[in-house]
Amino acid sequence: xxxxxxxxxxxxxxxxxxxxxxxxxxxxxxxxxxxxxxxxxxxxxxxxxxxxxxxxxxxxxxxxxxxxxxxxxxxxxxxxxxxxxxxxxxxxxxxxxxxxxxxxxxxxxxxxxx
Amino acid sequence: xxxxxxxxxxxxxxxxxxxxxxxxxxxxxxxxxxxxxxxxxxxxxxxxxxxxxxxxxxxxxxxxxxxxxxxxxxxxxxxxxxxxxxxxxxxxxxxxxxxxxxxxxxxxxxxxxxx
Numbered sequence: 001x002x003x004x005x006x007x008x009x010x011x012x013x014x015x016x017x018x019x020x021x022x023x024x025x026x027x028x029x030x031x032x033x034x035x036x037x038x039x040x041x042x043x044x045x046x047x048x049x050x051x052x053x054x055x056x057x058x059x060x061x062x063x064x065x066x067x068x069x070x071x072x073x074x075x076x077x078x079x080x081x082x083x084x085x086x087x088x089x090x091x092x093x094x095x096x097x098x099x100x101x102x103x104x105x106x107x108x109x110x111x112x113x114x
Numbered sequence: 115x116x117x118x119x120x121x122x123x124x125x126x127x128x129x130x131x132x133x134x135x136x137x138x139x140x141x142x143x144x145x146x147x148x149x150x151x152x153x154x155x156x157x158x159x160x161x162x163x164x165x166x167x168x169x170x171x172x173x174x175x176x177x178x179x180x181x182x183x184x185x186x187x188x189x190x191x192x193x194x195x196x197x198x199x200x201x202x203x204x205x206x207x208x209x210x211x212x213x214x215x216x217x218x219x220x221x222x223x224x225x226x227x228x229x
Contacts (some may be wrong), residue, residue: 032216036157043205043220044157051216089157093216101147101159101170102218 002027002094006105014113019077021108023090026071030092033066033073034102038087044104047088048075077110085112116140118221120206126227127196135191135224137206144211146189147218148181150174150202157205163189164211196228 003026013019025033031052036044050057050064050073057064061080066073073092077084090105119138127133139146148160162169163181180192189208193200203225207218 034217041225043222045220046217049217091157101162101172103159104157106156 002103004103004105010109012111021075025092027094032093034091035075036089080112120221124225137189139208143208145209147207148191149205152202201228
């Protein structure tokens with residue numbers, strides 16, 4: 001069935017350094033890959049997304065890359081700041097409809113060391 | 115900016131009781147979803163709803179669960195006889211009916227505690 005794998009489960013980086021989170025998906029028909037940031041007790045907040053017709057997308061300090069052949073996608077956060085500390089989830093839709101469910105990865109707890 | 119709202123923010127109930135979680139999707143959205151997140155775990159899809167019927171449901175969404183759009187604004191999730199393992203954060207989400215538009219807007223969640 002549809003599955004999204006995410007690594008690592010925890011990540012600690014020095015403030016100012018970069019953080020990279022990697023995901024793989026199983027359904028080759030998936031065509032939408034959002035990334036969510038979730039702070040404790042809050043809703044998942046969309047921070048960036050990428051469609052299958054694009055290989056890379058950047059928004060200020062955040063970038064996402066997609067390799068459709070390998071079914072991999074990654075989140076890159078540069079110049080990390082304390083407020084980047086949160087749990088990050090990658091996700092994918094199964095692709096058969098723009099209204100379809102979103103399948104989440106297991107999450108990465110990112111900690112930024114001052 | 116319009117937001118999805120959910121009530122209550124926290125619901126405590128006893129095992130075996132019925133609960134109804136309420137959501138008000140963004141007004142011009144036509145697709146509605148429920149997800150749940152057990153503490154410390156990932157967000158899991160429960161059900162999607164369009165045109166007054168269920169579009170898709172997961173294995174979690176068994177006969178104890180039901181959804182309803184009782185009026186033009188509310189979207190509810192009912193759990194008929196709660197179990198301890200139903201304790202989780204429940205998120206409602208909505209999306210507009212625009213071809214090629216994938217983003218789902220999440221509500222703030224309802225924390226359900228079953229004792």
